[in-house]
Each structure stands twice: as structure tokens, then as C-alpha cells.
Amino acid sequence: MRPCYAKFLPHDFLECHTNDAINVLKSMKTAFKWLEEPFPRVWELSFYSVLLHDLGKCASGFQRNPREWGYRHEVLSAPFASFLDLPEDERNLIALAILTHHRTLDELEEILPSGEHRGGFEDKVEELFQNRDYIEGIFFERVPYWELYFFGRRLELFNPPKDWSERVRGYDFDALISWYERNVERYREELVYLRGLLNASDHLASAGELEVRLLPDIRTAVELRIPEERWRPLQRAAWNTEGNLLLRAPTGYGKTEASLLWADRNAQRTRKGLSSRIFYVLPYKASINAMHSRLLGLFKDPALVGVLHSSSGFYLYSSELEYRRLSSLYRKIYTPLKVTTPFQLMKPFFGVGFFEMGLTELTGSLLIFDEIHAYEPNVLGIILAILELLKGRRTKAMVMTATLPEFLERLIEETIKPRKLQAPPEEADRFTxxxxxxxxxxxxxxxxxxxxxxxxxxxxxxxxxxxxxxxxxxxxxxxxxxxxxxxxxxxxxxxxxxxxxxxxxxxxxxxxxxxxxxxxxxxxxxxxxxxxxxxxxxxxxxxxxxxxxxxxxxxxxxxxxxxxxxxxxxxxxxxxxxxxxxxxxxxxxxxPESKVPELVTLAYEPLADRLRGEVLEYKAQALELFEALMPLRSGENERRFYEMFRGLEAIPGAYQDAVLELLTRKRYMEVHRYLVPIPLWLFMSESDAFHRLSSTGPGKHIIVAELEYNQELGLLREPSGGEVL
CATH class of the missing domain: 3.40.50.300 (P-loop containing nucleotide triphosphate hydrolases)
Structure with missing residues (x-):
């Protein structure tokens, strides 16, 4: 009997990878109990999705050389869902999650066996049958034991017939897609969770991780830095607040500790720790990096405190952390506390990447927004739309600020109905x-x-x-x-x-x-x-x-x-x-610090109505856009996201030879040291000075700015070789 491998270099037996993925799913089942509220059957259906997701890899062509095989293993895996003793709708949900765990339905459209175009598929089923001994003697035999491990009892729901290969060969993909199109609105949430949990389990198992991480008691960590008897009044009040919160306090008051204590109060717990996913949201990369370093000092383990922004890989590299491993893990449902930009939260709602995994992680999460006043009206509108949608996913939010105009405070109140805490004037003025x-x-x-x-x-x-x-x-x-x-x-x-x-x-x-x-x-x-x-x-x-x-x-x-x-x-x-x-x-x-909120409100008074209208208009547009998002499909929203928010970066022309040398030596992370952020107006006004790097490899998308640069003054508007005015 020949073994079947799920991974190569290093080799990983299919049954071992499946076992690892089931371990990850079991850790999520223990941690994320709240997912059962919107989807009571979530763990049973997710288990069978994870169980069967890679079975198509047993095809002999995949086992010989997966890169040259030229087919999708998930197309061969999905039909095995038909052997489950479950209602048809649930079998179809599982089959769709399996079918799309690497590619969306529109990406698979051209290769799905349809009508008379089934020849290639039937050939691949024959390849699968060539490893029948392994599939029946190893994989099928383990299913009852995996059920017992995961559920504590044998469900005996997976019962492939003796002619299973013929049944796989005759599987009706047209009927499956037709069912999806008729039922996608009805089962929108179920499809999101099933694909999200399958992706998370598969990705973590492939990364060598067998469980999601939980945060230790936050209050204990905070007390090591600030003993309870030294807590300020608003910190204590935040710790006693359940539900959404809007906190106003002066700079230097200790709002970060207040937010952590609020998270401690509102987090879900297991015997091993806090299971809620916590997102600490800041507007700027520099403040995100500083906050990550600060929280890492509090919780010690980089697996517990993640950082996510467009340059976070370089930040981790510069911090001498395991940037390859951590950059990958921070983008998965793994780390319990993440410091991030709002743009990372927006990605799932725009359908970017494996967005179902992001939406699953945000369900039941705790969101902490610091410096929310710093965003433009379009970003504020999108944030409010996200908060509006997440209310139905058991998500709680805390917004904290020292300088928030009243019109923005009212918008936040209308969206999340928070409890409001504000330092009394006499206490605030101590921070003058x-x-x-x-x-x-x-x-x-x-x-x-x-x-x-x-x-x-x-x-x-x-x-x-x-x-x-x-x-x-x-x-x-x-x-x-x-x-x-x-x-x-x-x-x-x-x-x-x-x-x-x-x-x-x-x-x-x-x-x-x-x-x-x-x-x-x-x-x-x-x-x-x-x-x-x-x-x-x-x-x-x-x-x-x-x-x-x-x-x-x-x-x-x-x-x-x-x-x-x-x-x-x-x-x-x-x-x-x-x-x-x-x-x-x-x-x-x-x-006086007590006067700051009033003064900021007065400063924005001439524009308050116009800005409020702009924010609400962007919020309405975002809600319309998000509600049109279809699970398991890619669409125009992802393109629009990158058009709206992708920042421009370029290397000064003086450094292009150095960058080409780094690319040749495959020292890709070092290239980041030579990038300069470029405002759009500069790119447009000096467009003749920009071109692509002359590289056909990994650097082909890097932009070069043929503008004067030196280490003392930075990038100027002068052409390379020009005089500095």
C-alpha cells in the first residue's frame, strides 16, 4: 500500500495533516463557543469539511508531482461530502466549503465538470482510485476515531458505499452550483463560517500549529504594572463596564490600561485563558509599532500579541523577531491580541483574500479604537459601517480619545450606543x-x-x-x-x-x-x-x-x-x-485639559454639518457595498479596496542598483529599507519622474522615483542630479 501525502518538502502524510487540522478546529470549538449562537451546527459541519478537504490529493498524479499535475485537488475532494448521512442542504454546504478552500467559485468556473465537459475530471477520478487501498484501508478506517476524538462519541455519519469511485465520478457539480445560487442568501452566514473555519484550520495545520492561542488574564498583567490601588477612576470604571464604551480622557491618563481592563471585563473565558479576539486599532504605523512593543512587554510572548499593517513584516524583521513565521500567523485566526490599522479590519468586508476567515475572527471580537478622530470622512464612514454590521456578530467596541469633536461623538453614539465615561473637570485639569x-x-x-x-x-x-x-x-x-x-x-x-x-x-x-x-x-x-x-x-x-x-x-x-x-x-x-x-x-x-473637548468641537463647528453628512454618506455607501458581498466568490470590491487605500511607495533612483543587488541575492526584506512613502499628489504632479524597476523577477512591481534624494533632506521634488533649492 502506497502512502498518500498532503504536503511535500517536508513530506506530511495526508492522515497526519488531517489530524493536525482537526486539532486546530477542536481548539477553536473550545475557544469560540459564541459561533454556536448564529449557527448551532457549526462544529459538526466544520468537522466534516476539515475531515474531507484534502482527500482529492490521493490522486496518483498529485502524488507524483503536485506542481505539474495541472488540476485542483479540491474538485476531487468535494464529492465525498455526498457520503454523509446529513440533509442535502448540509451536505451541499460542506461540499462548497471544501470546493472553495483554495479558490473562489468564479476562479474554479472554467474547470468545474459541467455537462459534457467531464472527461478531464473522470480521468482524475481514475487516478484517485489508483490509491484505493490507502483511501479505504487508512483514511476511511480512521474516521470513527477522529469523530470520537472531536465529539466524544462516534457519530457514524460518513458512510461511503463500495462503489464510491463511481459515485464520485458521477457527482453533479451543476446541481451544486445551482443550489448555491438559489440558497446563497439564505445560508450566507453558514457559508462564511464554514469556509472561514476550514481555511483557518488548514492554514494553521500547514504552518505547524495545532491550536489557536488564548490570552492570559489581562487584569493580572495590568496589575503587575499598575497595582489596583493606583488605578485612576476612569480605569476602574472601564473595568466595570460591560458592553460598548466611549472614553474621553487627557493624553497621559492611562487610556491604554483602561482599554485593556475593559477588554478583560468583556472577554469570553475558558479554563485555559481569554478566548475573545481583541483588535487594538490605531491610525498610524509608527504608533502601531510602538503599541505592539508596549503590549509585548506586558504579555511577553510574540505569539500572543500580533501586529498587522502594510509594513509589519519589515517592523518584525527590524525588531529581530521571527518575521516570516509571525507575519504569516498574524494574518490567521491564531493570535488573541492584534494591534492593527482599520484597513486590515476593512479587508474582509471588501472581500479581500480569504475574507470569510477574517469575518469569522471578527465575530464575537472586542475592538478598541484609539485616536479615531485622525481619520478622513471616507475612512470614518467605513468604520461606522463595519461597527453597524458587527453588532449582529456579538462584537463589542470601545472608542477612546482626548480630542473628539461633538459631531463625531454623536455619530459613534448613534452607531454603537455606548456607555460614556469622561474625566471630571478637576481630574482632567491635573493633566494640564x-x-x-x-x-x-x-x-x-x-x-x-x-x-x-x-x-x-x-x-x-x-x-x-x-x-x-x-x-x-x-x-x-x-x-x-x-x-x-x-x-x-x-x-x-x-x-x-x-x-x-x-x-x-x-x-x-x-x-x-x-x-x-x-x-x-x-x-x-x-x-x-x-x-x-x-x-x-x-x-x-x-x-x-x-x-x-x-x-x-x-x-x-x-x-x-x-x-x-x-x-x-x-x-x-x-x-x-x-x-x-x-x-x-x-x-x-x-x-486646561478639561476644556479640550469643548474647544475641539468649537473649532470644527463651521464644518460639522458638512463633515457629518460626508461620513454618513460614506457609511451608507459602505453598507450597500458590504451587503452585496457574496461568500465563496471574489468580486469588484477587492479591486476597489486597493484603489482606495493602497499606499504608494517608491525607491529613489540613486538606490535602484542596490535594490537590484538585494533582489538577486533574494534578500527581499532588506528592499523595504529603501522604500519611501509617496503622496498621490506628488506621483501625479511629477509623473514623468516615476518608472518601474528594470526587473522581471520579484521586483517588477517596484516603483522608482527619479528625484533627488539624500540622507539629510530626504526625497525632494528636484529631478535626480538637480540642485536643492
Whole structure:
């Protein structure tokens, strides 16, 4: 009797891989009890989906060489579902999950045996029958024992007849697809869960993992850092809140710990730990990386705390973690706590990738949104649509902020009906750290202002609204001061080096010139800030880089009244003007933390109705789009997602030879060090300067920017070899 393998290099027997996948499914059955509420038969039908999903791999052609075989093993596996003593609808659900566990129905359309076009399929069934001894003597014989292991009893529902090969050969795929088209709306959720759980079980088993991970008691971990007697009132209130929560508290209050305590209260538990999947959602990669590092310090094990964003593989690589293994696992139903962008949450709703697995993981999850005010109306609308849909999936959400306009707070309230917690004025004002100074003028007079301030206990931060203005200001200051320039248009490698240098040698600098990246980036405290005008919530984020822990001892911060021409591309002028007017009323006075929510609301008042309307319009569009998503199929939504949200990145022309060398040596992760984020407006306005890398291999999609680049100033708008203005 010849063995049958499910995997090659290294070889893995089919029965071993099936056993591993059943182990994963059993761990999910123990952990995710809530899935039984919308789908009472979820574990029974999932078990048989996992049991039979790879049986088609026993075809002799697959066993000889799966890469050259030229057929889909799942097409041969699906007919075995007809041998289950179950109602026809349930057999069809299982067959469809098996049939689509690698490819969607539309991707399989051309090869599905249909009508008279069954010759190739019948030949493959004959190949399957060539390994009949293994299938009957090894695989079929193990089924009762797998049932006993999974259910605690033998169900004896799988009963293939003696002429099973003839029955497989005659399986009616047309009838199966016709059933799907008639019943997909009725069984939408069941199809999502069955494919999602099968994909999760198969992928984890293939990765060598036999169970999903559970989080240890969160409260215990938090208490190791902050003993219960030192909990602040809102932290204690968050821990006592069941259900959705909206938390307002000043920067530095301890909102992260409050959110973890809320998650501890609302998480589902098993004897081995907390089984709820928790997503900590932040808007920026830099703040996500920092939060991942912080939570990893709390829970220690990188298998418990995941990180997901478009560059997370490079972050893990730079952090000297097992980036290949962890990057893969973090995209599966494996890690109980993930720090991520909202775009990763959006993917399943747009039908991106194995979206049924993502929707299954989000069912019953806990979502923590930090800094939700930072998103554009289109992203906010999509987030609200997701929260609306997830209400029916037992998902709970917590939104926390220091600077949330009232119109946005009302939108959140209307969507999730949260309990509201807010620091009392007297408690909030204990966190007052800044004294407002409004200075007439622009960055043209920055030298005189710095000379007048003479910061002595650390460098001053000069915050500019655009990269071009930051480069211009830095170029004027660098001859007279020890200065550093920090903005988004450095390569990832150069920016990482700059941030490390600043963290380790902060007091070596007199001044740091930066754009908005400093609002969410490194955790350093400057002596003061001189900033161009911006919306009040953005200014408060910038002020947060001054006197970060000096509560009760306000430091001077300086806001200029004039910005640059390019500011209109970034910020609404009405909000900027209103913000300046509000700050002038506080000129020379501390900014009370208790007044921040009211002031931010007033700043956005001129645009509140328009922004609310935009958010609601995007929410309605997203709901319509999401409700049209069909399980087991791919569609236009995935393309639209990438058109809307895929960020542009390019390598400076000066580095293309170095990148080609890395690609030749297969050091693909190192290529990321040479990438620079490119705003769409720059790509469009300087389109002649961009081209594809001259590579036919893995680098063929890399964009090259033939623009001037140097490690001191970053990527400029000058053509390569041009003079820096």
C-alpha cells in the first residue's frame, strides 16, 4: 500500500495533516463557543469539511508531482461530502466549503465538470482510485476515531458505499452550483463560517500549529504594572463596564490600561485563558509599532500579541523577531491580541483574500479604537459601517480619545450606543501641561524666535505642515544649530536610523524640525514647540510632544499665525482659522485639559454639518457595498479596496542598483529599507519622474522615483542630479 501525502518538502502524510487540522478546529470549538449562537451546527459541519478537504490529493498524479499535475485537488475532494448521512442542504454546504478552500467559485468556473465537459475530471477520478487501498484501508478506517476524538462519541455519519469511485465520478457539480445560487442568501452566514473555519484550520495545520492561542488574564498583567490601588477612576470604571464604551480622557491618563481592563471585563473565558479576539486599532504605523512593543512587554510572548499593517513584516524583521513565521500567523485566526490599522479590519468586508476567515475572527471580537478622530470622512464612514454590521456578530467596541469633536461623538453614539465615561473637570485639569502663546508671523522669522526662546533643557521642536516647508526651515537652521530633520519622505531605513539617534542622543540637538510624523512617532519630550497653524486637534497632538510627563507644571508652546501655501491641501482653512481664534483667547494662559473637548468641537463647528453628512454618506455607501458581498466568490470590491487605500511607495533612483543587488541575492526584506512613502499628489504632479524597476523577477512591481534624494533632506521634488533649492 502506497502512502498518500498532503504536503511535500517536508513530506506530511495526508492522515497526519488531517489530524493536525482537526486539532486546530477542536481548539477553536473550545475557544469560540459564541459561533454556536448564529449557527448551532457549526462544529459538526466544520468537522466534516476539515475531515474531507484534502482527500482529492490521493490522486496518483498529485502524488507524483503536485506542481505539474495541472488540476485542483479540491474538485476531487468535494464529492465525498455526498457520503454523509446529513440533509442535502448540509451536505451541499460542506461540499462548497471544501470546493472553495483554495479558490473562489468564479476562479474554479472554467474547470468545474459541467455537462459534457467531464472527461478531464473522470480521468482524475481514475487516478484517485489508483490509491484505493490507502483511501479505504487508512483514511476511511480512521474516521470513527477522529469523530470520537472531536465529539466524544462516534457519530457514524460518513458512510461511503463500495462503489464510491463511481459515485464520485458521477457527482453533479451543476446541481451544486445551482443550489448555491438559489440558497446563497439564505445560508450566507453558514457559508462564511464554514469556509472561514476550514481555511483557518488548514492554514494553521500547514504552518505547524495545532491550536489557536488564548490570552492570559489581562487584569493580572495590568496589575503587575499598575497595582489596583493606583488605578485612576476612569480605569476602574472601564473595568466595570460591560458592553460598548466611549472614553474621553487627557493624553497621559492611562487610556491604554483602561482599554485593556475593559477588554478583560468583556472577554469570553475558558479554563485555559481569554478566548475573545481583541483588535487594538490605531491610525498610524509608527504608533502601531510602538503599541505592539508596549503590549509585548506586558504579555511577553510574540505569539500572543500580533501586529498587522502594510509594513509589519519589515517592523518584525527590524525588531529581530521571527518575521516570516509571525507575519504569516498574524494574518490567521491564531493570535488573541492584534494591534492593527482599520484597513486590515476593512479587508474582509471588501472581500479581500480569504475574507470569510477574517469575518469569522471578527465575530464575537472586542475592538478598541484609539485616536479615531485622525481619520478622513471616507475612512470614518467605513468604520461606522463595519461597527453597524458587527453588532449582529456579538462584537463589542470601545472608542477612546482626548480630542473628539461633538459631531463625531454623536455619530459613534448613534452607531454603537455606548456607555460614556469622561474625566471630571478637576481630574482632567491635573493633566494640564501647556501654556499657549500665539505668535504673529510665519516660519520666515523662525531664527529670531528660537534665539529669543533659548531653550536650555532639551531641544525645541519646530513643527511644519509640509515636507517642503520643513526642508526649507531646516536648511536655514542647520548652519547655526545642531539640528535634525524628520519627515515622511525618508526611506524607511533612514527614518529608522534618525529616530534611533534622536531617542538615544536627544540632548545633542538644539532643534528638531519635523512634519506631522512627530505627532505619532517617537516617544520623546521636547522643551518647547514652535508650530505652524493647524486644526486644534492636530495642534494638541503636537503639543503632546512637549512636557510629556510634567503634569501640573505648564510649559510654553508657540503657535504661528501664518502657514504655507501648501497647507490648504492638508487642512480645511476654516477649521485652522477657527482654531487660531480660540487659541488667541488663551494667549499667555495654560490650556486646561478639561476644556479640550469643548474647544475641539468649537473649532470644527463651521464644518460639522458638512463633515457629518460626508461620513454618513460614506457609511451608507459602505453598507450597500458590504451587503452585496457574496461568500465563496471574489468580486469588484477587492479591486476597489486597493484603489482606495493602497499606499504608494517608491525607491529613489540613486538606490535602484542596490535594490537590484538585494533582489538577486533574494534578500527581499532588506528592499523595504529603501522604500519611501509617496503622496498621490506628488506621483501625479511629477509623473514623468516615476518608472518601474528594470526587473522581471520579484521586483517588477517596484516603483522608482527619479528625484533627488539624500540622507539629510530626504526625497525632494528636484529631478535626480538637480540642485536643492
Amino acid at each position: 501641561r501647556h501654556r499657549i502663546n500665539v505668535v504673529d508671523g510665519s516660519m520666515e522669522s523662525i531664527e529670531e524666535l528660537i534665539e529669543e526662546l533659548k531653550p536650555e533643557d532639551g531641544p525645541a521642536l519646530v513643527a511644519c505642515n509640509t515636507v517642503s516647508r520643513a526642508v526649507e526651515v531646516y536648511s536655514r537652521l542647520r548652519d547655526d544649530y545642531s539640528a535634525m530633520l524628520l519627515h515622511s519622505r525618508f526611506t524607511y531605513g533612514d527614518r529608522e536610523e534618525k529616530e534611533k539617534k534622536l531617542l538615544s542622543n536627544l540632548n545633542d540637538f538644539d532643534v528638531v524640525v519635523a512634519t506631522q510624523v512627530v505627532e505619532v512617532s517617537i516617544d520623546v519630550s521636547f522643551s518647547t514647540i514652535i508650530t505652524e497653524p493647524a486644526p486644534l486637534d492636530a495642534l494638541i497632538q503636537r503639543f503632546g510632544r512637549v512636557n510629556r510627563r510634567g503634569f501640573g507644571n505648564p510649559r510654553n508652546v508657540y503657535v504661528l499665525t501664518e502657514g504655507g501655501e501648501g497647507d490648504k491641501r492638508i487642512y480645511p482653512p476654516e477649521v485652522v482659522r477657527r482654531s487660531l481664534g480660540l487659541l488667541k483667547e488663551l494667549d499667555g494662559k495654560p490650556l
